[in-house]
Amino acid sequence: MSFHPEIPYTTGQHRSERLLSPEGEPFAFTPEQRARFEELASHYPPERRKSAVIFALFMVQEQVGYVSRSGMRHVAAVIGCTPAEVEEVATYYAMFYKQPVGTFVIQVCRTLSCALKGAERVTEEIANALHIKPGETDTTGTFTLVEVECLGACDRAPVVMVNDGWHECQRPEDAVRLLDVVRARGEAGLSGCVHRVEK
Amino acid sequence: MAMEPILTPLVREPGSYTLDFYLQRLDGYQALRKALGMTPDQVIDAVKASGLRGRGGAGFPTGMKWQFVDKKSPKAKYICCNADESEPGTFKDHLLMERNPHLLIEGCAIGCHAIGSSVAYIYIRGEFLHVQHHLEAAIAEAYKAGYLGKNIFGTGFNCDVYMHRGAGAYEAGEETALIESLEGKRAQPRIKPPFPAVEGLYNCPTAVNNVETLCNVPSIVLKGAEWFAALGPEKNGGPKLFCVSGHVVKPGVFEASMHTTVKSLIYDYAGGIANGRQLKAVIPGGSSVPILLPDQIDVPASFDGLMKAGSLLGSAGMIVMDDTTCMVWVAQNLLHFYRHESCGKCTPCREGGDWLLKMLSKIERGEGQMRDIDLLLSVADNIAGKTLCAFGDAAATPVLTTIKQFRHEFEAHIREGRCTCPADWRAKEPVGAH
Ligand SMILES: Cc1cc2nc3c(=O)[nH]c(=O)nc-3n(C[C@H](O)[C@H](O)[C@H](O)COP(=O)(O)O)c2cc1C
Ligand code: SF4
Ligand code: FES
Numbered sequence: 001m002s003f004h005p006e007i008p009y010t011t012g013q014h015r016s017e018r019l020l021s022p023e024g025e026p027f028a029f030t031p032e033q034r035a036r037f038e039e040l041a042s043h044y045p046p047e048r049r050k051s052a053v054i055f056a057l058f059m060v061q062e063q064v065g066y067v068s069r070s071g072m073r074h075v076a077a078v079i080g081c082t083p084a085e086v087e088e089v090a091t092y093y094a095m096f097y098k099q100p101v102g103t104f105v106i107q108v109c110r111t112l113s114c115a116l117k118g119a120e121r122v123t124e125e126i127a128n129a130l131h132i133k134p135g136e137t138d139t140t141g142t143f144t145l146v147e148v149e150c151l152g153a154c155d156r157a158p159v160v161m162v163n164d165g166w167h168e169c170q171r172p173e174d175a176v177r178l179l180d181v182v183r184a185r186g187e188a189g190l191s192g193c194v195h196r197v198e199k
Numbered sequence: 200m201a202m203e204p205i206l207t208p209l210v211r212e213p214g215s216y217t218l219d220f221y222l223q224r225l226d227g228y229q230a231l232r233k234a235l236g237m238t239p240d241q242v243i244d245a246v247k248a249s250g251l252r253g254r255g256g257a258g259f260p261t262g263m264k265w266q267f268v269d270k271k272s273p274k275a276k277y278i279c280c281n282a283d284e285s286e287p288g289t290f291k292d293h294l295l296m297e298r299n300p301h302l303l304i305e306g307c308a309i310g311c312h313a314i315g316s317s318v319a320y321i322y323i324r325g326e327f328l329h330v331q332h333h334l335e336a337a338i339a340e341a342y343k344a345g346y347l348g349k350n351i352f353g354t355g356f357n358c359d360v361y362m363h364r365g366a367g368a369y370e371a372g373e374e375t376a377l378i379e380s381l382e383g384k385r386a387q388p389r390i391k392p393p394f395p396a397v398e399g400l401y402n403c404p405t406a407v408n409n410v411e412t413l414c415n416v417p418s419i420v421l422k423g424a425e426w427f428a429a430l431g432p433e434k435n436g437g438p439k440l441f442c443v444s445g446h447v448v449k450p451g452v453f454e455a456s457m458h459t460t461v462k463s464l465i466y467d468y469a470g471g472i473a474n475g476r477q478l479k480a481v482i483p484g485g486s487s488v489p490i491l492l493p494d495q496i497d498v499p500a501s502f503d504g505l506m507k508a509g510s511l512l513g514s515a516g517m518i519v520m521d522d523t524t525c526m527v528w529v530a531q532n533l534l535h536f537y538r539h540e541s542c543g544k545c546t547p548c549r550e551g552g553d554w555l556l557k558m559l560s561k562i563e564r565g566e567g568q569m570r571d572i573d574l575l576l577s578v579a580d581n582i583a584g585k586t587l588c589a590f591g592d593a594a595a596t597p598v599l600t601t602i603k604q605f606r607h608e609f610e611a612h613i614r615e616g617r618c619t620c621p622a623d624w625r626a627k628e629p630v631g632a633h
Pocket of ligand 3 (some may be wrong): 151288
């Protein structure tokens with residue numbers, strides 16, 4: 001039901017809605033991963049080990065590239081909760097990918113301070129160069145382009161993240177060059193965080 | 200007003216994040232030693248007398264928050280440090296944790312002593328991976344040197360500080376949503392009361408404090424409440440970190456007293472407006488507070504000063520916009536944020552944010568109708584004050600404040616059927632809502 005005379009009622013996927021991931025390959029932590037998880041879970045009271053669920057999901061994503069359904073089931077078994085409880089967490093947080101993504105996920109901050117410094121144009125240049133729209137992966141599976149919300153470094157706008165790596169003060173006119181740099185050197189080619197005066 | 204930095208001295212020096220640096224160049228862990236020689240109530244009284252107000256957004260007195268924690272409860276007590284820092288325009292906790300992490304750890308430990316807790320969790324936003332490495336290393340150093348762990352300074356006081364990583368959700372910054380997230384659930388707020396001080400993390404008495412708030416505690420303990428209060432205007436004492444971003448020459452984090460005016464922060468600290476342009480508007484406290492116009496900025500950037508000026512200090516994230524900025528676009532940009540970040544628990548915010556964004560996008564594209572302006576106001580009014588958490592007010596504010604101050608720009612868009620000031624730093628193809 002729409003209350004606006006011209007805008008039809010269509011919902012985009014909202015983060016509070018449920019979104020099924022693919023099943024993926026069978027998944028289990030290696031003994032080393034399991035030990036790492038248990039060390040972290042020991043930071044919480046024993047009956048509250050579910051607190052470590054985000055950490056466990058990051059471990060799944062590190063290995064599989066996204067959070068698969070078999071990964072979520074394994075996490076549930078390790079924690080001792082239901083798969084639904086894990087899935088509700090995995091589908092809520094923006095950093096978990098629900099689908100396979102490219103080798104490099106280019107995340108351009110689109111919120112106000114970055115947008116005032118040309119973030120829209122950064123996204124536009126990269127999208128045009130890769131022939132994709134934000135949210136899509138290029139045909140080679142190398143790059144996924146996404147727009148993200150404020151990354152908490154607005155003084156060094158526009159901010160871009162490539163996977164977990166930071167890249168600050170990205171000028172729109174150099175945006176396409178970033179792709180070559182990442183192709184050649186991966187995250188090592190990024191500018192990093194300006195606070196790292198030691199680098 | 201110039202002031203010796205207290206929270207961020209020497210942050211640009213190499214190695215400023217190490218324990219050695221903290222011990223040798225700053226008063227490393229002296230305050231913790233002194234605090235452990237005081238009773239918890241004496242610590243709380245000192246914080247109360249200092250007038251320290253929470254730096255996370257609401258400005259609630261920290262000493263009172265700690266006093267509300269139910270000490271007589273037989274349950275465990277917790278400190279949750281709010282390091283989620285996701286408010287657009289805010290990046291001060293980022294600097295503190297990366298360059299001065301031991302100050303935060305010391306603040307956490309003193310906080311634990313004050314409320315009778317032995318565990319503090321630092322809930323840090325997931326994207327700050329590089330900060331997490333520094334923080335984790337600092338925590339490990341503190342354990343090794345005996346500033347954390349069992350029987351600290353031989354006083355019998357035990358304290359564990361753990362870092363907890365989030366995974367990308369603005370709403371996890373709201374205190375009860377943070378607690379839910381820490382418990383391994385979706386970051387959706389709880390109904391208050393009960394307040395966290397009574398039933399918080401794991402249903403135990405909990406104090407949720409911002410990073411910058413906790414970083415102020417060591418200097419209060421060490422140098423005294425009076426000294427701290429005298430640094431700023433009445434009820435707005437202590438040092439404050441201001442984040443200035445947007446169209447300024449020198450964006451950055453600036454430590455100053457709350458006597459400093461918004462004008463001075465923009466023109467003196469941040470070097471004025473870039474590219475020889477003029478100031479059009481500033482959002483002084485992160486994206487969720489009302490806009491100030493150029494003739495309203497000669498006011499102290501304090502909790503009370505900005506309130507009097509018709510806005511709020513919020514997270515002290517000042518977003519500065521020059522005269523090429525289209526205010527319809529600003530509202531659209533911010534509503535995209537709120538549409539995306541709404542946790543979806545209550546209808547006015549989840550649905551209303553979506554509608555506001557759709558209507559703003561339509562006007563920005565030049566397809567709006569005059570009646571849409573009143574419809575925007577009506578939808579915003581039906582969100583503000585009608586939601587479970589303060590996010591709803593925050594989401595309505597960009598619409599209400601831009602229409603209040605710049606209604607003529609909305610009308611011009613609708614009359615001319617296009618954006619009337621498309622700046623050259625914007626995308627060539629207008630970006631729609633997606
Ligand atoms: C939607 C929303 C987001 C918030 N985000 C943050 C945040 O990122 N960091 C923060 O310190 N406080 C945030 N807050 C404020 C917290 O709820 C809480 O008031 C604060 O952490 C208390 O600490 P303080 O008293 O030290 O300021 C947010 C509040 C709301 C309603
Ligand atoms: S106001 Fe928005 S963010 Fe807050 S509880 Fe409601 S839906 Fe969630
Ligand atoms: S707006 Fe991009 S980092 Fe804050």
